Amino acid sequence: DGGITQSPKYLFRKEGQNVTLSCEQNLNHDAMYWYRQDPGQGLRLIYYSQIVNDFQKGDIAEGYSVSREKKESFPLTVTSAQKNPTAFYLCASSPAGHSPSTDTQYFGPGTRLTVL
Amino acid sequence: AQTVTQSQPEMSVQEAETVTLSCTYDTSESDYYLFWYKQPPSRQMILVIRQEAYKQQNATENRFSVNFQKAAKSFSLKISDSQLGDAAMYFCAYRRKQYGNKLVFGAGTILRVKS
Numbered sequence: 001d002g003g004i005t006q007s008p009k010y011l012f013r014k015e016g017q018n019v020t021l022s023c024e025q026n027l028n029h030d031a032m033y034w035y036r037q038d039p040g041q042g043l044r045l046i047y048y049s050q051i052v053n054d055f056q057k058g059d060i061a062e063g064y065s066v067s068r069e070k071k072e073s074f075p076l077t078v079t080s081a082q083k084n085p086t087a088f089y090l091c092a093s094s095p096a097g098h099s100p101s102t103d104t105q106y107f108g109p110g111t112r113l114t115v116l
Numbered sequence: 117a118q119t120v121t122q123s124q125p126e127m128s129v130q131e132a133e134t135v136t137l138s139c140t141y142d143t144s145e146s147d148y149y150l151f152w153y154k155q156p157p158s159r160q161m162i163l164v165i166r167q168e169a170y171k172q173q174n175a176t177e178n179r180f181s182v183n184f185q186k187a188a189k190s191f192s193l194k195i196s197d198s199q200l201g202d203a204a205m206y207f208c209a210y211r212r213k214q215y216g217n218k219l220v221f222g223a224g225t226i227l228r229v230k231s
Contacts (some may be wrong), residue, residue, distance in 0.1 A: 033218065042120070042207055042221030043161075058218060092162060092219075104151070105211075105219055107161035 003027070004108035006091050011113045013085070021076045023112045030096040033105060034075035037088040037113070048090075049074055051073060060095030078113060086115045102109075118143045120210050122222035129198045130230050137182075137193045137225050139208030145169075149211045150184065150191045151219070156204040164206070167191065169213075195227075203229040 004025045018029045023032065031050045035043035045058030047069040063082025068074055072092075078085045089112075092105040121143045129135035141150070152164040167175045167184050174182050179199075183192045195202055208222040 035219075040223060042209075042223050043219070045218040046216060082190075088159060091162075104149075104163060104166055106163070107153075108161050110161075 004091060004093055004106060005093070006089075006108040006111050008111060009109070011111055013113065015081075015115060016077050016080045018077055019113065021078070021089055021091075021113070022074055023074045023076065023108060024087050025091075025104070025108075026072060027093060029070070029093035029106075030071070031094045031105075032068070032090040033081045033094075034064075034066065034074070034076045035090045035092065037090060037110075042088060046076065047111075085113055086110050117209045117222045118145075119214070120208055120222040122205070122208055122225050125138075125223075125229070126226045128228045128230060129195070129202075131200060134194060134197055135150045135198055135224055135227065137206050137208075137227065138190045141189050141191065141208070141210045141220075143189070143212075145212055148215045149213060150182075151209040151211070152182070152191075152193045153207045153209060154202075154204045155207065156201075157165050157225070161207075165193065180228055192221055198229050200229050200231060203220065206210070211215050 007022045034049040035047040037043050044060050047066040049055035065077045091108040092109045094105045125196050148169045150167045154162045154164050165177045165180050179196045181194045205224045207224045209219040
């Protein structure tokens with residue numbers, strides 16, 4: 001069945017290591033997004049991509065990188081330059097066009113990243 | 117820049133009763149979308165309801181309805197006949213009416229449902 005999958009569910013990283021979070025969708029959505037959630041705060045946008053091979057920085061892109069080589073996939077790399085990476089990361093996607101059904105973002109189950 | 121404010125960090129409601137969660141936002145745009153998302157303990161974000169700013173009629177989805185006051189920039193969520201499964205964190209979110217644009221979230225309101 002269709003949906004957005006994120007893996008792994010839990011991820012542990014040592015300081016100084018890069019890690020990559022996976023996000024895959026089989027909804028045929030054009031746009032994909034990465035958000036970060038910290039306790040007591042709403043979600044904040046890290047990066048987004050409206051089309052394959054193109055992406056834009058969000059509000060908190062420093063220390064993160066992404067790629068969009070396939071429509072279905074939008075992996076997020078948390079680099080050692082990210083000073084406080086421990087957080088819950090959510091991936092989302094939305095269809096193209098402008099209609100009530102296409103302007104809504106749908107979310108994956110999330111990945112909890114902990115830096116040891 | 118757009119901002120979204122949820123002034124109630126936590127709310128409680130008795131099962132079967134009604135509760136209203138508040139949300140205000142700031143924008144200079146005239147056409148946009150507003151959303152309420154629910155995040156249960158599983159942390160999966162679930163869309164509850166959406167509102168298009170140019171529509172004056174308040175959106176309704178079963179037990180969930182909104183009170184959209186465009187001039188006051190207010191977008192409250194009313195949950196009727198509250199159920200134990202409604203217990204979750206609720207986020208209000210704003211989005212400009214442009215494809216690929218980001219969601220701007222409030223800080224969230226924790227809703228507890230008492231049996």
